[in-house]
Amino acid sequence: MNEEQVRALRRVGRAWGRVSAQPAVWRRALPLEPDVGRFPVTAEAAPAWFGRLVPLPPLRTRAGDGRTAVEQGAPVPPAASRARRVLLGAPLASSAFVTERMRKLVALPVLSADALSSVAYGPEAMLAVLVLAGTVGLGYSLPVAAVIVLLMLAVGLSYRQTIRAYPHGGGSYIVAGDNLGPVPGLVAAAGLLTDYVLTVAVSIASGVAAITSALPGLTPWRVPLGVAVILVLLAGNLRGIRQAGALFAAPTYAFVVAMGALIAFGLVDAARGGFAAAPAPRVPVAEAVGLLLITRAFSSGATAMTGIEAISNAVPAFRPVEWRNARTTLTWMVGLLITMFAGIVVLSHLAGVVPRAQETVLSQLAHLAFGQGWGYVYVQAATAAVLLLAANTAYNDFPRVLSLLARDDYAPKVFLRLGDRLAYSNSIVLLSLAAAAVYVAFDGRTGALIPLYAVGVFLAFTLSQTGMVVHWWRRRDAHWRKSLVFNATGAVLSGLVLLTAGLSKFTSGAWVALIAIALFLWVTTRIQRHYAIAREALRLRPHAVDIPAATGTGPLAPAVRGGGAREDLEAEEIPEEVHHLSVVAIATLDLAAMRTLAYAASLAQPVLTVHISTTDEEARRFRAYWELWGDHLPLQIVLSPYRAVVAPLVHYIETLHRLHPDLTLTVLLPEVVTRRRRHRFLHSRTATRLRRALRRLPKIVITTVPFHLPT
Structure with missing residues (x-):
């Protein structure tokens, strides 16, 4: 009060x-x-x-x-409740929240799975645009990839500054809202929530594509397989933070090992030939090389950066000292991401690999490196597993952002409620339903979902980094100029990607994300308005409070304490x-x-x-x-x-x-x-x-x- x-x-x-x-x-x-x-x-x-x-x-x-x-x-x-408890586990007391914090080795796969797994579809999305211009277009793959790597490095360094400035968690919603105002904060939150829904849909679509590349007979079952994986993710995350981390850590590390082995074998094989690039297969030219094509390829390849913000948004989930462990984990993630992204693009260039409808780029590279042996099976299995489970990053951050919105009266208060397992159960269920609807609506096709992807995430990136520029300009504490330069660079580059993605992919599906963001703003502002009216109506005012009448100044004579029970408890027939x-x-x-x-x-x-x-x-x-x-x-x-x-x-x-x-x-x-x-x-x-x-x-x-x- x-x-x-x-x-x-x-x-x-x-x-x-x-x-x-x-x-x-x-x-x-x-x-x-x-x-x-x-x-x-x-x-x-x-x-x-x-x-x-x-x-x-x-x-x-x-x-x-x-x-x-x-x-x-x-x-x-009833039996349904008993089955629910067996499936989800025993409730945890609030004091167990301390034991549910993540150490760095668990936080890295849990919070980085989205970003790291995106190298399975980010390079391919870039090449899928460049190949429209034939062999000449593919020649731009290395320069475009170099710019994307520079963007990864700049944004990664920018978020290190964000973690330092917001040691209790500084997602785009908090940073933009604190420094730019409520409306930019809501826009950033809209971009983030849209991105998290699409993260689940795109990751699962890419994972199913990896499976069907190795087992083409499963292609007709693409949609049921994806929905089944969403149900598994739902159950796993309802069990709580630590259980989800233990469940999803192994596939992420297996994928990192698979990519390391693939890149190492590929580079060793290329070294035997003097790093001479193999000629790419002849492909029909559908579009001339131009600025629009290059920018579309750049924005498509930049989808490999989705998930970079997850660590800065989840600082409270780390073990003490939270902000220091978060910065260390972010550095590991960015280093691995740059290494794997650059390695896949270089291998694709050296091997002359181009995207094909029936087989992913990673599957082609694994075939060239390992043939049909166990190495190929391991790469495909690890890729499918990490892509299917990479959506767990969204399951960690979507509920957290929604709870912040509910705290500020922009979302229903039900999303503030922690479930039995110290997880935001209502938000997890909402994310699963939204992602399943998007996945089914787009028939589980990665190519159809990618155009929706970049707008939301780079909108949040741009507003967050712009907010950090304002933050450092206002604070002007030690090393503020260096921090401002880092964040300003991240804001400019993120803004360029947002602009190019919005313009170049508008007709391809980006308009859907923009409409979703606009609808989100309308709904949240109406909810906040209602809560403001309710709060004002419920506010204590001396002359508006009901007082018991003076004629009833006290209770009647008390009943006998511990009175004996009657044989028929509902047999009272008279008021006395x-x-x-x-x-x-x-x-x-x-x-x-x-x-x-x-x-x-x-x-x-x-x-x-x-x-x-x-x-x-x-x-x-x-x-x-x-x-x-x-x-x-x-x-x-x-x-x-x-x-x-x-x-x-x-x-x-x-x-x-x-x-x-x-x-x-x-x-x-x-x-x-x-x-x-x-x-x-x-x-x-x-x-x-x-x-x-x-x-x-x-x-x-x-x-x-x-x-x-x-x-």
């Missing part, structure tokens, strides 16, 4: 004090002991095999008479036989929460307020605000170490019910009601989930106190 909110909270608390009974009266009225125990810490929690909630050891609860009761927890979830407890569940102290508290107090029945905190810090902060308000009603804070909110609330209410089955529990929740149906998914639907979870238990009533937004 800001100072204005704190002052309003104090004034509201004083108003409550004038019309409500003393806090001690409300506490004496409680028919039960609200502290029913605690959730286990990490060391006490048994491994989970099913359900959303970590299987708890018998919950230690205290009955009203001080005796210790044993609560066995919730019933076993119903013993009430109102349980108010709130997340924040805003107008909606205050209205719910006032409504509960006005019923003149015992009231218990429950707040679920996911961290100790959040619990302390909420307790401080509650006492600032005046501590007028009993409060129970439940600490959930597994980030869940609804499940611990359900468990707590179930425990109250089992310890006091004679009580009728009325669970009250504030509900934000929107005027437009499309805005509903932007807000929590806790009441619906509670009703579904608790409907099997008698004498539990779920009700909501609506708060209507003005628009």
Whole structure:
């Protein structure tokens, strides 16, 4: 809360004090002991095999008479939930996030798989454009490749400066937003998210192409194979960061070894012939050599740079010291990328290899180096594996960017939620669905997807590097001139690639990426506008807060604590036989929460307020605000170490019910009601989930106190 909110909270608390009974009266009225125990810490929690909630050891609860009761927890979830837990693994406590950090040897394959694997299609995409001009066009392959290598080096050095300036993670969205403003930041985020979706589609399309080059009989199954791989990636990433790294590290390193062996064998063979280039096969000339052809080839070959930003965007995922390990990993990645890209282009030039529809360039080079033996099989298998799994880089960064957008109110808050395995599960599912749709729509063809690819990534590169130029110009700290030159060079070169890609590939499909970016801007700004309206409507204002009427200044006489259970728990026939407890569940102290508290107090029945905190810090902060308000009603804070909110609330209410089955529990929740149906998914639907979870238990009533937004 800001100072204005704190002052309003104090004034509201004083108003409550004038019309409500003393806090001690409300506490004496409680028919039960609200502290029913605690959730286990990490060391006490048994491994989970099913359900959303970590299987708890018998919950230690205290009955009203001080005796210790044993609560066995919730019933076993259905078979579908058990299968989900077996597939995805046991939930991890938030404290496990430290153990989920990546060391450099794991981070390199996880975060560099996209960039390193792009040498399998980047050089081929460049040659596929140059070959349109025949042998003369192929003669420009080395100069164009040299410019691309220079661009790789400049952008790599630029992102080293970005990591130094933003040691807590400096993706294009953060850098552009901090230094250029919110709109450029959103444009950069749009470019990144578009690029990540296409990374999955293009990587899988290229991997399937590598498989069908070696096994042509699988060509008709290209689309089902790609969709199956997306499902494998989905399951692997839902298991969490460390599991994904262990799963995807081996193929990346196998690919690096395969490329090293291929380049070494190829260069040794070329050395025997004095490095004389073999004549390329005669190909029909479809286009004359010109500036447009060269720029198209340059922008196509530059797709080999996609994924360079991944490391600077994922600095928090490294082990300490995070920024230093990230810079080291980035240096390794750029060095390997330049070596492999240059090596493939040089070998293609020396061997006279040209792109063919039935066989990839890498497959042709492997045939020349190893024939049909095990060497060829290993190169193709490693290439297919790394391409199919290179999409994992997008699975690491897409959720992180989307969570930053949700934090800043540009995306639904559901994308802030960490799943059981400390992964942004909702974002991972969204990425999988979008990538599968793109892959199927373009029939899994790499050539059809490449034109969409360069626009988004180089848009993000350009805005990020331009933002860094502004950053160094404003800061002017030690070595700022050198850093500014590095970032300015990266910005100019990235801007040139963006311009050439946008112009030369507009009719080939780049317009789709541009429309997607424009649509993204429209949607995110509308979401931010709605959240701004909701935040203003929910802001505490002294004269807008509901206060319980003075005629109902306190609860009725308390029910007997620990009352005996009746044989028929739902046999009450007259009002006097119903013993009430109102349980108010709130997340924040805003107008909606205050209205719910006032409504509960006005019923003149015992009231218990429950707040679920996911961290100790959040619990302390909420307790401080509650006492600032005046501590007028009993409060129970439940600490959930597994980030869940609804499940611990359900468990707590179930425990109250089992310890006091004679009580009728009325669970009250504030509900934000929107005027437009499309805005509903932007807000929590806790009441619906509670009703579904608790409907099997008698004498539990779920009700909501609506708060209507003005628009």
